[in-house]
Amino acid sequence: MKRIFQFRINTILVFIISLICIACNEEKKETINNDISTLSKIINLTVVPNSAIWEVNSKSNADGFTPGPTDYQLYCVLDYDSTQIQKLMQSLENHDDLSEAKFLNKKFIKKWYPISVQEQFYSDGNYLKLKSNVYQGQPFYKGAYLNGFFFVTYDYKVFVYLYSM
Numbered sequence: 001m002k003r004i005f006q007f008r009i010n011t012i013l014v015f016i017i018s019l020i021c022i023a024c025n026e027e028k029k030e031t032i033n034n035d036i037s038t039l040s041k042i043i044n045l046t047v048v049p050n051s052a053i054w055e056v057n058s059k060s061n062a063d064g065f066t067p068g069p070t071d072y073q074l075y076c077v078l079d080y081d082s083t084q085i086q087k088l089m090q091s092l093e094n095h096d097d098l099s100e101a102k103f104l105n106k107k108f109i110k111k112w113y114p115i116s117v118q119e120q121f122y123s124d125g126n127y128l129k130l131k132s133n134v135y136q137g138q139p140f141y142k143g144a145y146l147n148g149f150f151f152v153t154y155d156y157k158v159f160v161y162l163y164s165m
Contacts, residue, residue: 049078116153
């Protein structure tokens with residue numbers, strides 16, 4: 001009788017721990033934000049935009065199969081005018097076009113992206129590629145966000161994708 005009781009408790013504990021692990025590994029979505037002041041604390045804004053819309057997603061792997069730190073992804077659209085874009089482009093250290101090297105998941109496009117940003121993506125088999133010149137995200141790097149890229153649209157919107165590793 002004692003063994004049956006212990007077996008049931010162990011089964012319940014394993015079930016609870018499994019649920020916790022699944023919850024910890026799920027992608028946690030943040031809300032869409034447009035506060036430039038908060039954004040400037042997260043990434044480097046050498047040229048302050050007229051407006052911004054952005055989202056940070058996090059994925060915790062603390063209790064996963066291979067434990068590790070939480071990873072973050074920042075999706076951001078910055079709205080500039082022609083003068084501001086010139087200043088931004090002059091500040092680039094790396095002018096290499098990285099568009100041929102970018103293969104993105106088809107879920108990469110978000111509904112809130114402006115049309116001019118969405119138009120820069122095209123399907124290439126199972127992946128998305130980019131039409132515009134793509135630059136290393138270095139001008140925007142700050143804190144944990146030391147990886148990523150950005151591109152500029154015809155209407156002076158700058159799409160920035162940064163992530164931690």
